[in-house]
Amino acid sequence: QAVLTQPSSLSASPGASASLTCTLRSDINVATYWIYWYQQKPGSPPQYLLNYRSDSDKQQGSGVPSRFSGSKDGSANAGILLISGLQSEDEADYYCMIWHSSTWVFGGGTKLTVL
Amino acid sequence: QVQLVQSGAEVKKPGASVKVSCKASGYTFTSYDINWVRQATGQGLEWMGWMNPNSGNTGYAQKFQGRVTMTRDTAISTAYMELSSLRSEDTAVYYCARTIVNTGVFDPWGQGTLVTVSS
Numbered sequence: 733q734a735v736l737t738q739p740s741s742l743s744a745s746p747g748a749s750a751s752l753t754c755t756l757r758s759d760i761n762v763a764t765y766w767i768y769w770y771q772q773k774p775g776s777p778p779q780y781l782l783n784y785r786s787d788s789d790k791q792q793g794s795g796v797p798s799r800f801s802g803s804k805d806g807s808a809n810a811g812i813l814l815i816s817g818l819q820s821e822d823e824a825d826y827y828c829m830i831w832h833s834s835t836w837v838f839g840g841g842t843k844l845t846v847l
Numbered sequence: 848q849v850q851l852v853q854s855g856a857e858v859k860k861p862g863a864s865v866k867v868s869c870k871a872s873g874y875t876f877t878s879y880d881i882n883w884v885r886q887a888t889g890q891g892l893e894w895m896g897w898m899n900p901n902s903g904n905t906g907y908a909q910k911f912q913g914r915v916t917m918t919r920d921t922a923i924s925t926a927y928m929e930l931s932s933l934r935s936e937d938t939a940v941y942y943c944a945r946t947i948v949n950t951g952v953f954d955p956w957g958q959g960t961l962v963t964v965s966s
Contacts, residue, residue, distance in 0.1 A: 835894065
């Protein structure tokens with residue numbers, strides 16, 4: 733089982749909200765991990781968005797709109813990237829990442845389509 | 848502004864080695880780590896390893912242990928990633944990323960270097 737699992741795709745309408753999940757393997761407790769989120773548009777390198785551990789422990793990337801926020805769902809053992817007020821420019825691939833067993837591990841990525 | 852500029856595309860034969868450079872500007876090179884990440888066409892991101900330019904300390908993903916070497920030249924603010932014994936599966940875009948020490952904040956990233964392994 734992969735360390736991090738992300739749905740391969742997600743579609744949402746402009747102006748709506750999108751919740752992108754990053755599920756940790758069942759033997760890894762999301763509560764103790766920093767979850768990092770990256771956005772990648774076609775033909776460009778990834779860009780750092782934010783990282784989240786708790787409501788009191790989080791960071792937003794420089795220039796990243798507040799429409800992007802992080803959270804966790806302990807019952808699902810998952811990190812969440814919430815994008816509100818979706819815009820066409822938010823259409824991209826989104827990757828989560830954690831530090832696990834002395835390794836940076838990326839999720840497989842979610843392709844977000846805004847239509 | 849903070850910038851990482853990588854070397855150009857490479858075409859290599861199986862079994863050869865490739866060395867990708869990553870030149871930093873706009874910040875103190877030795878104050879941040881450099882991480883290397885690769886991405887095969889149409890695939891996800893794969894972490895390869897990190898280097899601290901100040902100490903030269905490195906850490907590699909187990910998958911690449913023995914095949915990857917990360918070095919730096921502080922005089923010219925440049926990091927290097929060398930991958931040996933190349934095979935077709937190593938065909939990918941290779942990225943360097945400035946990293947706040949002891950965090951996963953990879954920001955910014957280089958523009959990427961396409962390495963093609965083909966006979």
